[in-house]
Amino acid sequence: MSTDTPASVGRRQPGGRPSTRIFISYRTGDEPFGAALIDTALSARFGPEAVFRAPRSIRPGEDFAHAILTAVEQSSVLLAVIGPRWLDAAGVHGRPRLHSPADWVRREILHAFHNRVRVVPVLLHANLPKEHELPPVIAQLSSHQYLRLHHRYAPADLERLVDEVDELLGGLPE
Numbered sequence: 753m754s755t756d757t758p759a760s761v762g763r764r765q766p767g768g769r770p771s772t773r774i775f776i777s778y779r780t781g782d783e784p785f786g787a788a789l790i791d792t793a794l795s796a797r798f799g800p801e802a803v804f805r806a807p808r809s810i811r812p813g814e815d816f817a818h819a820i821l822t823a824v825e826q827s828s829v830l831l832a833v834i835g836p837r838w839l840d841a842a843g844v845h846g847r848p849r850l851h852s853p854a855d856w857v858r859r860e861i862l863h864a865f866h867n868r869v870r871v872v873p874v875l876l877h878a879n880l881p882k883e884h885e886l887p888p889v890i891a892q893l894s895s896h897q898y899l900r901l902h903h904r905y906a907p908a909d910l911e912r913l914v915d916e917v918d919e920l921l922g923g924l925p926e
Contacts, residue, residue, distance in 0.1 A: 774798065774917060775827040776805040777860040783835030786876040786901055790831060793910045794917065821863055829920055830864040832893065835876040839885060851887050861890045870920060873898035874913065
């Protein structure tokens with residue numbers, strides 16, 4: 753059982769890192785407002801140091817890849833923010849980026865699975881991708897229970913999301 757309570761989430765451990773982290777994974781250009789809203793709501797509850805969102809959390813001059821992968825490893829929950837263009841966003845060769853091993857969204861989710869970090873899809877005007885639509889290495893995402901965030905119900909949806917994450921953090925082992 754975790755010694756962290758929701759009130760202690762984000763407090764520093766010896767070594768200076770927060771005791772519990774929430775990683776927000778999203779695709780640039782696919783409803784990025786949702787990731788920013790989620791970040792704001794979670795930071796208000798847990799403190800900004802407990803919530804990782806790359807543009808806010810990675811300092812100038814830091815190694816991007818190292819910062820991302822380390823933050824995933826240190827997280828208890830990864831929120832995979834999925835909008836209408838998340839699945840089909842094309843790379844340089846016209847193929848969906850998600851099918852490239854170099855795609856950061858794919859790498860973040862795969863790294864979370866490998867490190868036993870809970871992955872929660874958050875749907876923004878999108879449906880949960882089906883197993884056959886996903887690369888095999890992250891196909892298990894299609895069976896994860898999701899949350900929705902809709903612009904019409906944003907205050908209530910955000911409150912539910914924050915409450916659900918709060919509950920998850922209270923019940924997860926260190």
